[in-house]
Amino acid sequence: MTEAQGVDKRYGVDSEVGPLRTVMLHRPGNELRRLTPRNNDKLLFDGIPWVGRAQEEHDAFAQALRDRDVEVLYLGELLTEALTDPEARSVAVTGAIADLRLGDTLRDYLRTALSDLDPARLAEALMAGVRNDEVRAGGLVTSLLAHEDFLIDPLPNLLFTRDSSVWIRDSVAVTSLAMPARARETQLTELIYTFHPRFAGADKVYDHQLEHVEGGDVLALGPGVLAVGVGERTTPAGVERLARRVFAQGLAHTVLAVPIAQQRATMHLDTVCTMVDVDAVLMYPNMAEEMRAHAVTTDGEQLYVAEPEPFLVAAAKALGIDTLRRIDTGLDPVTAEREQWDDGNNTLALAPRVCIAYERTVETNARLEESGIEVIRISGSELGSGRGGPRCMSCPVLRAPLAVV
Numbered sequence: 001m002t003e004a005q006g007v008d009k010r011y012g013v014d015s016e017v018g019p020l021r022t023v024m025l026h027r028p029g030n031e032l033r034r035l036t037p038r039n040n041d042k043l044l045f046d047g048i049p050w051v052g053r054a055q056e057e058h059d060a061f062a063q064a065l066r067d068r069d070v071e072v073l074y075l076g077e078l079l080t081e082a083l084t085d086p087e088a089r090s091v092a093v094t095g096a097i098a099d100l101r102l103g104d105t106l107r108d109y110l111r112t113a114l115s116d117l118d119p120a121r122l123a124e125a126l127m128a129g130v131r132n133d134e135v136r137a138g139g140l141v142t143s144l145l146a147h148e149d150f151l152i153d154p155l156p157n158l159l160f161t162r163d164s165s166v167w168i169r170d171s172v173a174v175t176s177l178a179m180p181a182r183a184r185e186t187q188l189t190e191l192i193y194t195f196h197p198r199f200a201g202a203d204k205v206y207d208h209q210l211e212h213v214e215g216g217d218v219l220a221l222g223p224g225v226l227a228v229g230v231g232e233r234t235t236p237a238g239v240e241r242l243a244r245r246v247f248a249q250g251l252a253h254t255v256l257a258v259p260i261a262q263q264r265a266t267m268h269l270d271t272v273c274t275m276v277d278v279d280a281v282l283m284y285p286n287m288a289e290e291m292r293a294h295a296v297t298t299d300g301e302q303l304y305v306a307e308p309e310p311f312l313v314a315a316a317k318a319l320g321i322d323t324l325r326r327i328d329t330g331l332d333p334v335t336a337e338r339e340q341w342d343d344g345n346n347t348l349a350l351a352p353r354v355c356i357a358y359e360r361t362v363e364t365n366a367r368l369e370e371s372g373i374e375v376i377r378i379s380g381s382e383l384g385s386g387r388g389g390p391r392c393m394s395c396p397v398l399r400a401p402l403a404v405v
């Protein structure tokens, strides 16, 4: 931690590219071992990853970050530590067994069984889930469910820590995830931010019971300016609610609502657009021209919504700069589409002009380098089966403010 940041500042993010100091990752674990050809679609994976290799790839990703002096926190560890608090355990258990599929007998059984677990085991059950044949509950529901049915669903998408919480300046937004397979993830991030001593006293600006907003849709273009994708995950009502909240807490002066196609390939704004410099974005060429933004501002009472403008124009205005540059990868539409699917546009900036990207998106990376951006390549052959890249797999907790760059 540098002196310029203040001695004990431990969280706060006001841009996409300010030097990254602390990040929360999730090392993939047993929750990935729950994926089968029958459930992978529902669990939002495109295949069945080789778990050991996915872990190796993830360890290399974490090491690449540490090599650049980034502190890596792990969601699983933070959760275990938070669960040493008895109240956290009780909240966690109640949340995990709320599902109406369970019925009273099974719910009571699970409440007792989970409450008896030590923090590490409880964290494991919350992340990897619990299968019907792993407990000896007895009763009607257990007998009628299939052996392999989950009583508590596994959360393989915890890997994508970007989506389940997002820091907006010194406040954390626990998000509200749209897909049923992911909804419970935010119970866990909520527990971490409520009960882990590291975050004691941190302000919250959003919670998981509000309208849908996912972190992959939220880009901090610069201090006071957020861009929020609206599509398959974040709803129009979600961006409106987030805008009201960030304005009320003085965390932003402009929120750009950016419609994106409602399809899996473009599930979040960060699948088509990420920032790589204080004034430069990498954009998916096949969509870059048509991206529009509705600037939302406030006078302190009501919201004002401007007519849509080209994204780069609206963003530059909001940032108060002449131009927001687009790194034009100049790729032909087919190569561009293939590399977009493989998360080529989903870079994680470590500082202005330095980013991490998957090695497999060869052409996009080459164009980035030609534009003066350093690209640190990581392999993601197994990690990529969940359809997420370096930005999706990271939740920046602390970035140095741009002013000191």
Ligand SMILES: NC(=[NH2+])NCCC[C@H](N)C(=O)O
Pocket: 043, 044, 045, 157, 160, 162, 163, 179, 182, 215, 216, 217, 267, 268, 270, 271, 386, 387, 388, 389, 391, 392
């Ligand atoms: N920020 C992102 N682009 N996250 C990607 C999440 C991928 C995950 N399998 C999902 O479908 O939700």
